[in-house]
Amino acid sequence: MAWSWQKRLVNEKRDMIQRKEDCPDTLIVLQHNPVYTLGTSSSENFLNFDLKNAPYEVHRTERGGEVTYHGPGQLVMYPIINLRNHKMDLHWYLRALEEVVIRVLTKTFSIKASRLEGLTGVWTIRN
Numbered sequence: 001m002a003w004s005w006q007k008r009l010v011n012e013k014r015d016m017i018q019r020k021e022d023c024p025d026t027l028i029v030l031q032h033n034p035v036y037t038l039g040t041s042s043s044e045n046f047l048n049f050d051l052k053n054a055p056y057e058v059h060r061t062e063r064g065g066e067v068t069y070h071g072p073g074q075l076v077m078y079p080i081i082n083l084r085n086h087k088m089d090l091h092w093y094l095r096a097l098e099e100v101v102i103r104v105l106t107k108t109f110s111i112k113a114s115r116l117e118g119l120t121g122v123w124t125i126r127n
Contacts, residue, residue, distance in 0.1 A: 002030055003061070006078055013080055025085075028078040032070035033057075039065035065120075073126070077101070098122050 009026060016023040034056040036047065044051050046067045051058060056071075070076055079097060086093060098115055101122045105113040113124045 009080055023082055026080040030076055031072055034071040037061045037068050039063045042066035
């Protein structure tokens with residue numbers, strides 16, 4: 001569901017850009033049902049279980065990276081942006097987005113959040 005929604009929005013945004021229309025950035029924020037996603041750099045060998053007996057659904061995706069688990073209690077954010085309107089560096093953008101999330105969680109919700117060396121994302125400790 002979330003994947004098809006995201007793909008539809010990306011296609012709509014791409015069409016807007018091609019028509020030279022104003023195309024505001026979009027941020028999808030959601031929680032997934034338990035699922036494992038395999039990025040373009042991963043294989044089933046990265047899973048710690050037999051795919052035939054997977055505890056949750058497993059889906060291949062078009063994103064980079066390896067295996068990621070998404071589930072309840074994990075807030076996932078999918079930005080849909082035109083990097084031409086920003087700095088043309090995906091990793092810079094990811095770090096900037098992480099910084100915004102860390103500041104909002106810390107200052108608005110008093111939730112201690114941080115990055116973990118070598119990993120993408122913002123991490124918190126459950127109380």
